[in-house]
Structure formats: structure tokens, C-alpha cells
Amino acid sequence: MTLRERIRSAAPRRAREQMRDMLVKYGERTSDQRPLPDFLVIGTKRGGTTSLWRYLVQHPLVPRLFPAWNTKTSHYFEENWPRGESWYRSHFPTVRQRAALERKHGGPSKVGEAAPLYMFHPLVAGRVADLMPQARMVVLLRDPVQRAYSHWKERRTEGKEPLDFAAALAAEDSRTEGERAKLIADPEYFSDAFDWYSYRARGRYLEHLEPWLDSFDSSQLLFVASETLYREPARTYRQVLEFVGLPPHDLPSYDVFNDRPSKGMDEAVRAELETYYRPYNAALAERLGMTFDWA
Structure with a gap:
């Protein structure tokens, strides 16, 4: 590509960035007119949060x-x-925008966002409780063995993971050592390593859910097995709509988004992870009063 062609191709990108900056500034200037969200989808990573979010924003009363x-x-x-x-x-x-939606569709609008790291980060539950004590949380929980492998495949595909799965699991502790403590000590600190390389740790679900269970009433937390979402998307979608306070709405299809099928895992690694997670899964099932296919 010639210099002139590069300049021409860069111009639309700069224009888009400038427009986005203008919109962000406008949003901040009008922030006092923008209510905080009603619900959050807080995890888990590689557990179907993208699919569920795509379903939710197809509801006429859920603005993007x-x-x-x-x-x-x-x-x-x-x-x-x-x-x-x-x-x-x-x-x-x-x-004003929410009121217009409600007049048009005859029901309450509900606003939210979906962030898989929210459940895992040690400070987020407290921050949400302080700012939005009435919010509702949807929690997707996937077989931790499959979740870990899918997480690794995502990092691998994105070019952020040079190690094979077994080596990445072995290196996890050294890669993430001290990162959780840094997050707690410095409210402005953010750790890519804590997010990227926490393959095994993220599957110890109860450990990360305890702050949420301590901070919110049980009526504000909906736990859904990711496998149930994949297997029965329409029924799960209806359950989530009812939980966040939205009227029923059927979708023409329930596609799976951002999918990376977890095939090809080494059987010895799979067996080791299944053994490792067994007591954590049992504690989770007992604490939540739920049964999981993988527990």
C-alpha cells in the first residue's frame, strides 16, 4: 500500500474516532440524566455471556x-x-430515552451490561454493592474443566498465549503471583495477567462468589449452568427475562456466539483437572443448593 493509500484509509478511521470521542463527551455531560443499570451479567468467562447478552439486547425494552x-x-x-x-x-x-421505549413497547425498560471479569475480580462485588445495591446479577457457571480449556484457546487464538495447555496450567501460579494482592492494595491497578492467565483459578467458583453472596440478597442473584443455556436457550432466556423484570419475548433463533468448542484436550490433563475441581464443585453445589451436570 502506498503512502497516499494509507492516508486515505486512515481518514475514515480518524473520523470514526473523533465521532466516538464526541459521543463519549456528550454522554459524560448528560450523565446526571442517565440512571445506573438494573442488572449485570457477571460471568463466567467462556461461559456464554456473549450469547446471553446478544439475546437480551434483542428484547425491545433492553437498550444497548x-x-x-x-x-x-x-x-x-x-x-x-x-x-x-x-x-x-x-x-x-x-x-427520556427509557421513557420513550416504554411508551412504544408498553413495558418497563431494563438496562444492563455483561462483564465476565466482574465475578472474578476481588473488589467488584463491594464496588457494585456500594454504587448499585438494588441491582440484580446473572451468573453463568460452566464446567470448570471445559471453561479452562476454552479460556486457553481464546488466549492462544488471540496470540497472547505461547504455551500449550498443560504448560500454561503449570505456569499459572508464577504468572499471576501477587496480582490479586496488588488489585486489592491499589484500587486503580489493573492486571492483564490476572485476567489472561487465570485458567485454573477461575473455575474455583465459590471462592469468587462468596463476596457476592455476602453483599447481596439471594433474590438478587440468579445462577444458571452454561450447559443449560446452550441446551435450552429459549427456556433459559425466559427465566432471565423474568428475573430482571422484563415481559416475555421470543427470539427467532438462539445462536451461540463467540463459540470455541473444547475439543482436543489431552486426556491426562482433563483427568487431572476433573480431580482437582471435584471438591470445589461439591462445595459450590451445596452452597447454592443446585446440581450441575459436571459436579
Whole structure:
């Protein structure tokens, strides 16, 4: 590509970036007119959050985020916490926009976002409880063995993981050592390693859910097995709509988005992970009073 061609191709990108910056600033200027969200989908990573979010925003009473209409989260409570509440509010529709939706469709609008790191980050439950004590949380929980492998495949596909799965599991502790403590000690700190390489740790679900269970009434938390979402998407979607306070709505199809089938895992690694997670799965099932296919 010649220099002239590169300049020409860069111009539309700059124009889009400038427009986005203008919209972000407008959102912040009008943040006092933008209510905080009603619900959050807080995890788990590689557990179907993208699919569920795509289903939710097809409901006529669930507006998309502003101005990045194609994204599912602001990443406020983990990565963008230092930006402040006005910045967070800027991502959601105004009271006037919500009222217009409600007049048009004859029901209550519900606003939310979906961020898989929210469940895992040690400070997010407290931050959400302080800012949005009435919010409702949807929690997707996938077989932790399959979740870990799918997580690794995502990192591998994105070019962020040079190690094979077994080696990545073996390196996890050294890669993430001290990162959780840094997150707790410094509210403005963000750790890519804590997010990227936490293959095994993220599957110890109860450990990460305890702050949520301590901070919110049980009526504000809906736990759904990811396998149930995949197997019975229409029924699960109806359950989630009822939980967040939306009227029923049928979709023409329930496609799986962002899918990376977990095939090809080494059987010895699979067996080791199944043994490792067995007591964690049992404790989770007992604490939540649920049964899981993988537990």
C-alpha cells in the first residue's frame, strides 16, 4: 500500500474516532440524566455471556450501551474504575430515552451490561454493592474443566498465549503471583495477567462468589449452568427475562456466539483437572443448593 493509500484509509478511521470521542463527551455531560443499570451479567468467562447478552439486547425494552452499541460492557468495575461514576453513567440511556421505549413497547425498560471479569475480580462485588445495591446479577457457571480449556484457546487464538495447555496450567501460579494482592492494595491497578492467565483459578467458583453472596440478597442473584443455556436457550432466556423484570419475548433463533468448542484436550490433563475441581464443585453445589451436570 502506498503512502497516499494509507492516508486515505486512515481518514475514515480518524473520523470514526473523533465521532466516538464526541459521543463519549456528550454522554459524560448528560450523565446526571442517565440512571445506573438494573442488572449485570457477571460471568463466567467462556461461559456464554456473549450469547446471553446478544439475546437480551434483542428484547425491545433492553437498550444497548452508549455509544459503543456493539459492545457488552464498559469494564468500569475492574479496568476503568478510576474514571468515576459520571463516566460509567455515560454508557447508559437517559431517563427520556427509557421513557420513550416504554411508551412504544408498553413495558418497563431494563438496562444492563455483561462483564465476565466482574465475578472474578476481588473488589467488584463491594464496588457494585456500594454504587448499585438494588441491582440484580446473572451468573453463568460452566464446567470448570471445559471453561479452562476454552479460556486457553481464546488466549492462544488471540496470540497472547505461547504455551500449550498443560504448560500454561503449570505456569499459572508464577504468572499471576501477587496480582490479586496488588488489585486489592491499589484500587486503580489493573492486571492483564490476572485476567489472561487465570485458567485454573477461575473455575474455583465459590471462592469468587462468596463476596457476592455476602453483599447481596439471594433474590438478587440468579445462577444458571452454561450447559443449560446452550441446551435450552429459549427456556433459559425466559427465566432471565423474568428475573430482571422484563415481559416475555421470543427470539427467532438462539445462536451461540463467540463459540470455541473444547475439543482436543489431552486426556491426562482433563483427568487431572476433573480431580482437582471435584471438591470445589461439591462445595459450590451445596452452597447454592443446585446440581450441575459436571459436579
